[in-house]
Amino acid sequence: MATITGIPAGWPADETAARAVQDALRDRVVLDETGPPPGAGPVTGIDVAYDDERDVVAAAAVVLDPATLDVVEEATAVGRVAFPYVPGLLAFREIPAVLGALEALRTDPGLVVCDGYGVAHPRRFGLASHLGVLTGLPTMGVAKNPFLFAEGELGPERGSTAPLLDGTEEVGRAVRTRARVKPVYVSVGHRVSLDNACAHALSLTPAYRQPETTRRADRLCRDALAAL
C-alpha cells in the first residue's frame, strides 16, 4: 500500500523562494566523507512518476542487496504535485513524495541513488544533494544528460570515464556503463566521494545503461501511479 504524503509546511511556492531555500541549504552538503564502497551496505533507488492532469505524483524507494542486486524491500508514496518542473529546481517537485517513500521503509536505505544531479548543478545543490541534506543519508545522482557542463572524450569500453567540468572544477563524471552506449552522468550528492559514486554506478549496471536501483524504482513508481 502506498503511503499518502502531504506537501511539507513551508514548502516554497515560487521560484524565488525555492532558490532561496537552495542558497540556505547548500552549505550543509558534506563533501569530505568517502561513503560506503560498493558491497559495503544496501543501495536504494529512488524515482518519481507524474500525472499532471490529475495533479498526482507517485514515488518509489527500492532497497537492493549490494552483492546480488536482489530487492530487499520496496515502498511507495503518492500525493499531490508540490512544484512545477523548472530546470534547476527539480528537487522541489520530487522530494516530498520521495521522503514519503523513504520514511515508509523499515530497512536502512544505505546509499541512496537518485535520478538527476547532485552537485553537478548551477547552484551546486541538485536533487541528490538536497535529499541528502534533508535525510542525512549518503546520496549520489545519476543523470541521463550532461547539459550544463563540458564533457571530455571517453573511451568506448564499459568503465571509461571523463570529467564533467565547470571551468576547471570537476563537478561530476561521465561514466560509460555499457560498451559503445551513451554514458550516464554521475555526481556526488552528500557524504560520498566521486570515486565511490562512480564505482557504485558501475557495480549497479551489470546489464543495462541505467543502474538497477533506478530501473527498479522507475518501474515501481509507474505501477503505483497506474494503480491509482
Next chain:
DNA sequence: GCGACAG
C-alpha cells in the same frame, strides 16, 4: 531579447 533547460 532568444534559446537552452536534470525529470
Next chain:
DNA sequence: ATCTTGTCGC
C-alpha cells in the same frame, strides 16, 4: 516526465 507503433536485432 509524458504523448506513442512498429521495427531491427540478439
